[in-house]
Amino acid sequence: MTTTANVDPAELAKFSDLAHRWWDKESEFRPLHEINPLRLAWIDSIAPLAGKQVLDVGCGGGILADAMARKGAQVLGIDLATKSLKVAQLHALEAQTPQVSYREISAEALAQEQPAGFDTVTCMEMLEHVPNPDSIVRACAELVRPGGWVFFSTINRNAKAFAFAILGAEYVLRLLPRGTHEYARLIRPSELAQSCRGAGLEIAHTRGLEHNPLTGRYWLSQNTSVNYLVAAQRLPSNV
Incomplete structure (x- = not known):
């Protein structure tokens, strides 16, 4: 295992304890399974995956990595949660996903x-x-080829995001385990944009991810007030 200072042992433990449930679509990871087709289609529409070398940083149990491989990419998933990686590797064997x-x-x-x-x-x-x-944004920028694409998704930091992503999702609807997110660690789009610019990445596309708790439907929109996704391109000069 490669060590790094940029890791929270409590966060690793949190996801390691749930590792065996990554591919249970009725588990705590159900939201990831439900949004995966949306984020996969969005990524593929901007940077077609077929035949490409793709890296998934913080891959967890491999939900997105596996899906991108099935789109024809050669995918490497990396993480520091040992148990989650073992689950991802086992699923790749069971599902016969050779390109991940x-x-x-x-x-x-x-x-x-x-x-x-x-x-x-x-x-x-x-x-x-x-x-x-x-540090992660800089590493992603260094890992992608000039002209290549980096995709991020995270949660905005504001009162609405606290109400929806933490109180609503974790405590009321129980879509996620309590304590999954800490408000202070949420990231405003302006902050992520600044990090991208500093790393030599130019943001080209931004989308919000919305959810209707009554119907269970997820969709992409222009509303980035809670969950949002960013597509950034490495500038040719950032070599």
């Missing part, structure tokens, strides 16, 4: 090992779980 592999390594360490090694990098639902999200 997994490694227990940090984004920062992989950036030193394979700079500009990928056509596309995804980092979804992870930035709000690490002590230094700027």
Whole structure:
């Protein structure tokens, strides 16, 4: 295992304890399964996945990594949660997904090992779980080739996001385990944009992810007040 200072042991433990439930679509990870087709289609519409070298940072149990491989990409998923990676590897074997592999390594360490090694990098639902999200953004920028795409998804930091993403999702609707998110670690779009610019990434597309708790439907929109996704391109000069 490659060590890194940019990790919260409590966050690793939180997801490790739930690792065996990653592929249970009725478990705590149900929302990830339900939004996966939306984020997969959005990524593929901007940076077609077929035939590309793709990295999924903070891959967890491999829900997105597996789906991108099935779109024809050669995918590497990385994480620092050992149990989650073992679940991802087992699922790849059981589902016979040959174009996906997994490694227990940090984004920062992989950036030193394979700079500009990928056509596309995804980092979804992870930035709000690490002590230094700027470091992850920089590593993603270093990992993607000039002209390549980096995709992030995270949660805005405001009163509405607190009400919907924490109180509503974790305590009222119980879509997620209590304590999944900490308000202080949520990231405003302006803050993520600043991190991207500092890393040599130019944001080209932003979408909000909305949810109707009555119907259970998720959809993408222009409303980034709670959950949102960002597509950023590495500038050619950032070599």
